[in-house]
Amino acid sequence: DTGVSQDPRHKITKRGQNVTFRCDPISEHNRLYWYRQTLGQGPEFLTYFQNEAQLEKSRLLSDRFSAERPKGSFSTLEIQRTEQGDSAMYLCASSLNSGGVTGELFFGEGSRLTVL
């Protein structure tokens, strides 16, 4: 399978715990995005990387959230001290682009977080 893969698919945690999600993009894609989707809503942009550089972060991404993309390959999204409001689907997407156009994003199947 050469698509975007995310792990784990579902994580249940208690409030206050830390969680980490991993995303493996399509191998030749230089851009990687994280979005968050809550029930009944469209995805909302969180952050994106061009190769290993994190170029933009949404104000939705509080200081409890951190994302990395070491060596421009896979990416991790960590949420510290989780809150019930963090419960959502965390979607990773990748694209092959240059310039200002976002282009075609290929999404993974998402990592669903449930905070009890």
Added chain:
Amino acid sequence: QKEVEQDPGPLSVPEGAIVSLNCTYSNSAFQYFMWYRQYSRKGPELLMYTYSSGNKEDGRFTAQVDKSSKYISLFIRDSQPSDSATYLCAMDKGAQKLVFGQGTRLTINP
């Protein structure tokens, strides 16, 4: 007011019907317009990608953009039960982040 407005539905139609899905937007900086399909518990997949005003056709799907009215549509002809999904419009102003509508939940009844 949200930048992109989309009626969440739900929308239920019989098999074979023509389906019309719509979004309006407020930001004239949007240049690129997309429709994604999302099945339950799956990630969105791109259906249509358009740049200019006018129509774009791909099989049973037609995307329509009217920049003067800030209005986009997706038409599905000869709808099939396998088209049952949530349809998301998305827009891009060249800022490397898509702005999505809320999504319309569509059911095609056999």
